[in-house]
Each structure stands twice: as structure tokens, then as C-alpha cells.
Amino acid sequence: MKIAIDAMGGDYTPLVALQGGCEAARVFPDLELILVGQEALIRNLAEKKKIQIPKSVSFCEAEDVVEMKDSPVTALRKKKQSSIMVAADLVKNNEAHAVVTAGNTGAAVAATVLKWRLLPGISRPGIALPVAHHNGISVLMDVGANVEAKPSHFYNYAIMGKIYAESVLKMSDVRIGLLNVGEEEGKGSSEIKEIFNLFKKSYFNFIGNVEGRDIFNGKCDVIICDGFVGNIVLKVIEGVAGALFQLTKNEINKTFLSKLGAIFCLPAFKRLKRKVDQSEYGGAILLGVNGVCIIGHGSSDNRAVFNAIRVAREFVMHDINRKICKEIETNGSL
Amino acid sequence: MKIAIDAMGGDYTPLVALQGGCEAARVFPDLELILVGQEALIRNLAEKKKIQIPKSVSFCEAEDVVEMKDSPVTALRKKKQSSIMVAADLVKNNEAHAVVTAGNTGAAVAATVLKWRLLPGISRPGIALPVAHHNGISVLMDVGANVEAKPSHFYNYAIMGKIYAESVLKMSDVRIGLLNVGEEEGKGSSEIKEIFNLFKKSYFNFIGNVEGRDIFNGKCDVIICDGFVGNIVLKVIEGVAGALFQLTKNEINKTFLSKLGAIFCLPAFKRLKRKVDQSEYGGAILLGVNGVCIIGHGSSDNRAVFNAIRVAREFVMHDINRKICKEIETNGSL
Structure with a gap:
């Protein structure tokens, strides 16, 4: 299972994304983690902080950074190469199963709705x-x-x-x-x-x-x-x-x-x-989009990022979106 | 200064209204407290609990009781002799300066708006x-x-x-x-x-x-x-x-x-x-009505009733409604 981490969104990223991602890689051998963001910056940080990057952690370049104060519209229109947009693209292109972010909530919702669309009936x-x-x-x-x-x-x-x-x-x-x-x-x-x-x-x-x-x-x-x-x-x-x-x-x-x-x-x-x-x-868990997205608090620390990855893994394993679709097929929606 | 206490509204009334009212009478010699409710019931309770009623505490009969689950409409139409309605009447008729209640909030708002009307500009x-x-x-x-x-x-x-x-x-x-x-x-x-x-x-x-x-x-x-x-x-x-x-x-x-x-x-x-x-x-303080009404929590104890009386006294002393009217005269309202 592959999980994309928005490594640039949040108050203490990329450090906490790097730390949380590396810890998750060690704890869950079934996971591949993709740090989405400015690779050079993150590698420098790892070196400076003497953080060993496990083999199951890889990188995916995303040059733009969505700030907490950016409106979702700004994020979508002007920062097309942001970490959250690129992470959402990975899931869209079947290169990842879920996204974890501690960044701008509105941008995460907008990016995943745009890229993944909503589940039928939602x-x-x-x-x-x-x-x-x-x-x-x-x-x-x-x-x-x-x-x-x-x-x-x-x-x-x-x-x-x-x-x-x-x-x-x-x-x-x-x-x-x-x-x-x-x-x-x-x-x-x-x-x-x-x-x-x-x-x-x-x-x-x-x-x-x-x-x-x-x-x-x-x-x-x-x-x-x-x-x-x-x-x-x-x-x-x-x-x-x-x-x-x-x-x-x-x-x-x-x-x-x-x-x-x-x-x-x-x-x-x-x-x-x-x-x-x-x-x-x-x-928190974003539900209704055709993919798995876990939204951590903006002030998430490495522990929070680790736990968000753990939760994302559970959601993928439980195949929750298929169950939501089945529920709607059986009981209807509005 | 006279303060009317809704002695029947709230989870632990009339006991806490009686206790809180008697304590306020002892602490604030400038106050006259009026317990509004079923006098015989309250007097019986005072005797049973050996509560000495100070001279500055009097009674005003109100036979109906508004329950917490009653809608404001029910309270107003079907329980015209409720403790909150009678208490509001005392202020309307210049027989009291403020009302203290731990009863149904909706009923307190409805009764005071009906009896006192709103301040000009509100x-x-x-x-x-x-x-x-x-x-x-x-x-x-x-x-x-x-x-x-x-x-x-x-x-x-x-x-x-x-x-x-x-x-x-x-x-x-x-x-x-x-x-x-x-x-x-x-x-x-x-x-x-x-x-x-x-x-x-x-x-x-x-x-x-x-x-x-x-x-x-x-x-x-x-x-x-x-x-x-x-x-x-x-x-x-x-x-x-x-x-x-x-x-x-x-x-x-x-x-x-x-x-x-x-x-x-x-x-x-x-x-x-x-x-x-x-x-x-x-x-809490109900503002905007042409009178002073302090609304305690439904689960108010005697201490809470005492403090609500203390706050009602302050509000009357500060003549807050006159100040609100003056503010609106000077700066306008919407």
C-alpha cells in the first residue's frame, strides 16, 4: 500500500512529515510512503537533523506550497504544482492509495474533489x-x-x-x-x-x-x-x-x-x-470523495503525522468508500 | 431594590431559590427579595429544612409551573399564572427591578419580551x-x-x-x-x-x-x-x-x-x-428587553441563584438599559 504525504502543508512541515513518515515506514512494513514536496529541501533537513530515510520512503517533487491563509480558489488556480495537488494526482493516477495532509483544509477538500470527484450518490x-x-x-x-x-x-x-x-x-x-x-x-x-x-x-x-x-x-x-x-x-x-x-x-x-x-x-x-x-x-477524515484523505491539525507534530498515516492505512484496508457506495445502492441517498 | 426570583423554574427549585434568596437577603441589606411561586409549598419546605426566612424576603403567589420541556408558546398561552410570567409582571408593574430565573430559557425570553417589550432600536x-x-x-x-x-x-x-x-x-x-x-x-x-x-x-x-x-x-x-x-x-x-x-x-x-x-x-x-x-x-444575562433578567443554568444550585441575584443587583445599579438606549441614540442601530 502506498500513502502520499503532503510534506509541505502545515505549521511544522516538512520536518514533522519527514519524521512521521519515516516512523510509519519502520512500524508498518507493508507501507510505501511518498513525501510530496520540495525534495532537496527535505533531504537537506534530513541530513541536518541526522534522520535516516528508510528505503520504503520515496519522494515526489512539488514546487508550490499552499499557505494556511490561502483560499481554496487561490490554491487550486495559482498553485497547480502544490504538494496537496500533486499528492491528490498520485491517487488519481493509481500511484498512491491515500493522502495524508496537515495543511490548509479548504485546499485539501478542493483538490481532492477536483481530482477524485465525489462518490456516486454523495x-x-x-x-x-x-x-x-x-x-x-x-x-x-x-x-x-x-x-x-x-x-x-x-x-x-x-x-x-x-x-x-x-x-x-x-x-x-x-x-x-x-x-x-x-x-x-x-x-x-x-x-x-x-x-x-x-x-x-x-x-x-x-x-x-x-x-x-x-x-x-x-x-x-x-x-x-x-x-x-x-x-x-x-x-x-x-x-x-x-x-x-x-x-x-x-x-x-x-x-x-x-x-x-x-x-x-x-x-x-x-x-x-x-x-x-x-x-x-x-x-479528521474527509469522506465522500472518491479516495482516502486524512486531514491532520495544522499544528500536527511528528506523532500526529504518524497517526494520520496509521488511520489512512486502516481506511484503505477497510475499503470504506466501497462500503459507502454499497450502502447507498441498498438504501438510497438524497 | 427589589428582585423577583422565579422560585419554580429549574431542576432544583424551589429549594435552591429559597436558599439562594435567603442568603442574598442576608448579604445585601439593600435588597428585597420576592419569591414568586407556590408560597405554601415553599414555606413547608423552609420549615422542613429549618431555613429561617429573613424579613426582607417576601412571597408572590404563582400557581403554574413551566417545565423545562415546555415550548415557549405553551408556557405563554397555557400557563399565564406561571412563576416566570408573574415575576415578569412584577417588573412591568414597577413592583420589582429585576427577575432571576433558573427555569426554561425560551419561556423567560418569551415572557419578558411580551411583558416588557424591547428597548427602542433593538x-x-x-x-x-x-x-x-x-x-x-x-x-x-x-x-x-x-x-x-x-x-x-x-x-x-x-x-x-x-x-x-x-x-x-x-x-x-x-x-x-x-x-x-x-x-x-x-x-x-x-x-x-x-x-x-x-x-x-x-x-x-x-x-x-x-x-x-x-x-x-x-x-x-x-x-x-x-x-x-x-x-x-x-x-x-x-x-x-x-x-x-x-x-x-x-x-x-x-x-x-x-x-x-x-x-x-x-x-x-x-x-x-x-x-x-x-x-x-x-x-447569563438577557439583553435587549426593557428590564433586567438573569438566566441561570437549569441545574443551578443555591450558590448559583445567590450569584444570579448579585449580578441582577449590579445590572440594576449600573442602569445598563439606559446606557444601551443612549448608545443607540448616539450611534444609531440597524
Whole structure:
């Protein structure tokens, strides 16, 4: 299996792409990794940092770099030789099975839709985010592929989220919830009420409206929302977690006794960090395009890139797109 | 100053309303508290729990109870003698200066709009939520009064949030941010782009788009969003915080050493809890109606009710509605 890594997109690339890719090559002997980007620059970096590049890691030249601030349109029109465009081309030409990127999300969505097209029956792609909590994992979708989602797009997300939960997360009888401002039927905007009715009449195991707090309690498996709300929620989660860790640190540092106590708690804090650390989950998954694309956080470190590669490998192995197509053939779409 | 307490709305009323009201009466000698609800029931409870009712606490009978699941329409049409309706009437008839409720938010908004009407120049009310973080306090608005906000409503929220931050939180040169999926101009739905342009041309100190994480870093003072997004965000904040505390507890309880360490950290954890505990902030503030209404969390305890009363007292003292009207007279509205 071959996985193309967008080695230039993201805050800490190409270094973390190089490190994460090399580690994945060592851990997964069945993988070939292709670093897509400025080869000379990356080879120089490897030399400087004394990173041994395994044989299963190769390069594919891409001279342009999409910046985080670039609009998807700019990325597509003016940077045709960008790492994300070239990586998407590799999959299109059957030279790779999946793309991993920590770069500009909008550009990744635009490039893969342009190059790969959408799956039959899917009218808009969506980004699924696995969220870990003390009762397991929930999937939040869409977290930012499409900020003006129509009811039919919500329906698409529910199909894709269901298949993701079934095939990769091994859930059965997947419970679908609609993110809303209250649990009761009749809550929310007129569009949300329309979607509620659509879901109610569908073949989904639809448990009704869920609220923001239900993302973290296992009340349902897949939580559907539009990309505007989902992206804000994603960043609120990061923000709250960061703020709480900072506040805890400030309070603990105030006395000697609590500093000492914190030393005793260190292993517990480390396990906690590992549990909530998004870099352990390999980022979000772009679903609906005719290919596999894993989108890591812009601030991905080498561990996050490694995990994104691990997740990409799982998605290819589980042949999720074929399962989505089969689901739509059997149950229809909107 | 007289404050009417909706003694029947909320998960733990009337007990917490009684306790919080009695405590406020003891702490603030300038206040008269009116418990609005089923007097016999509350008096019985006071006797059973051996709660001494101070002289400055009186009763006002209201036989109906609005449940959390009731729609605002049901509450208004079928429960005309509910505690929130009667409490709103007290302010309307100049028998009280403010209302405090931990009940159904939709019913509180509907009752106060019906009885008090809106301030001149305001077309929709909004709920402002103060959020504490390590850099101070930010105000998020609207967190659920209006789930289908138009651009002019966003403009109203910015005016009201600005005055709240200036007069109660004592901020100057209040920085206004628009909650969006990215910082760059041009991000978000077409409606959000329209609002961005509206704010850009306004007299506000508009710092542009902000993201979910910026609620917790002090990047701006007032963050504007529609009630659908704001209400989901509010509950996500609760959810993440709760989930993190639970996960931390689980990890700490795994070994004897970390349990011991946690004992040393207990004072720090307690200070932390106090800092992030919403009940310390007295809940959210309904702005735009011609009166003062503080809306506590449905699960408010006596401490939360006490703090909501404290906040209501501040709002009356600061005469915030007069300041909002003056701001609109000077700078116009939409």
C-alpha cells in the first residue's frame, strides 16, 4: 500500500512529515510512503537533523506550497504544482492509495474533489472527527468541509458517518444524533426542523436531537451538524481543554505542596494527556470523495503525522468508500 | 431594590431559590427579595429544612409551573399564572427591578419580551454569557435567545455586548469579534460574510473573525454569534469541562501514589473549580428587553441563584438599559 504525504502543508512541515513518515515506514512494513514536496529541501533537513530515510520512503517533487491563509480558489488556480495537488494526482493516477495532509483544509477538500470527484450518490463531502471521551469514541461530522450545508448534505453525512463507525470503529446499530439547541422535537431553526423530519423518516437509527454536551458522554455514536457549527465546536473543544490545562497549571504552581502532589500525579496526567491528545487520533477524515484523505491539525507534530498515516492505512484496508457506495445502492441517498 | 426570583423554574427549585434568596437577603441589606411561586409549598419546605426566612424576603403567589420541556408558546398561552410570567409582571408593574430565573430559557425570553417589550432600536433580544479564562473574562453573545439571527440582530448584539462589557465589566475600547470558521476575511457562509462587512463599516472596535479557541484566550472582549451556534458552544464548554474532570479523576484513582498526590493538590483543584464553575458567575444575562433578567443554568444550585441575584443587583445599579438606549441614540442601530 502506498500513502502520499503532503510534506509541505502545515505549521511544522516538512520536518514533522519527514519524521512521521519515516516512523510509519519502520512500524508498518507493508507501507510505501511518498513525501510530496520540495525534495532537496527535505533531504537537506534530513541530513541536518541526522534522520535516516528508510528505503520504503520515496519522494515526489512539488514546487508550490499552499499557505494556511490561502483560499481554496487561490490554491487550486495559482498553485497547480502544490504538494496537496500533486499528492491528490498520485491517487488519481493509481500511484498512491491515500493522502495524508496537515495543511490548509479548504485546499485539501478542493483538490481532492477536483481530482477524485465525489462518490456516486454523495452531493457534498464532509469531514468526520473522532472525539474520545470516558465512554469511548463519538464521531462529529461535518467539522468544516462545507459551511452552507443543505438538508440533503446532512443526510449524506449520516450515511458516511454510519459506515465509518461500523467499518472502522466496529460499532453496530450506530446511533445517529442531530446537533441542536435542545433535545425536544421542534427545537432549532426551520432548516434544522426539516432535517430532523428527514432523519426521522429515514432508515437510520436516529435517536433525535442531541446537545453540545452529548459529544462527550456516549449518548450517541455519530453526531451530525453543518461544517460551520462543527468547525467552531472543534476549536471550542481545543480551546476549553487548553484553557483548563493552563488554569490547572497556574493553580498547582501556587504552592510547594501542590507542586509536590503534581509530581506524584505525573503518570496519571501523562495518561490523561495521551487520552485527550488529538495527535493520538490521527486527525479528521474527509469522506465522500472518491479516495482516502486524512486531514491532520495544522499544528500536527511528528506523532500526529504518524497517526494520520496509521488511520489512512486502516481506511484503505477497510475499503470504506466501497462500503459507502454499497450502502447507498441498498438504501438510497438524497 | 427589589428582585423577583422565579422560585419554580429549574431542576432544583424551589429549594435552591429559597436558599439562594435567603442568603442574598442576608448579604445585601439593600435588597428585597420576592419569591414568586407556590408560597405554601415553599414555606413547608423552609420549615422542613429549618431555613429561617429573613424579613426582607417576601412571597408572590404563582400557581403554574413551566417545565423545562415546555415550548415557549405553551408556557405563554397555557400557563399565564406561571412563576416566570408573574415575576415578569412584577417588573412591568414597577413592583420589582429585576427577575432571576433558573427555569426554561425560551419561556423567560418569551415572557419578558411580551411583558416588557424591547428597548427602542433593538429588534431581537440576545443572551450574553460571561466566560472566565486565564486572561480574564470574555462575553459570548447570543447563547440562545434567537436561533435564526439576521445581520441586524448581530449588530444589536454587538451594541449590547459592548455596553455590558463597558459598564459592568469595566472594559474600555471593547474589542468585538465575529465567531467564524477562520480568521481571514472571506471565511464562512454568505450571511456571515455580510455581517463581517457590516461590522467592518460600523463604529465598533471590530477586530475581525475569531475562532472557537479565541473564546478562552482574551483575544477579544465580546464574541458575537447567532443563538444556534452560541447555545451549542455553551453546552460544548460544559461537556468538555465535565469530561476532562471525569477523565482526570479516573486516571488519578488508578494508583495509590497519584491518589496521594491529588490530596496535596486538593486546594489547587478547589481554586480551579471555583474559577471555572459557572455557578460563580451567576449565569447569563438577557439583553435587549426593557428590564433586567438573569438566566441561570437549569441545574443551578443555591450558590448559583445567590450569584444570579448579585449580578441582577449590579445590572440594576449600573442602569445598563439606559446606557444601551443612549448608545443607540448616539450611534444609531440597524
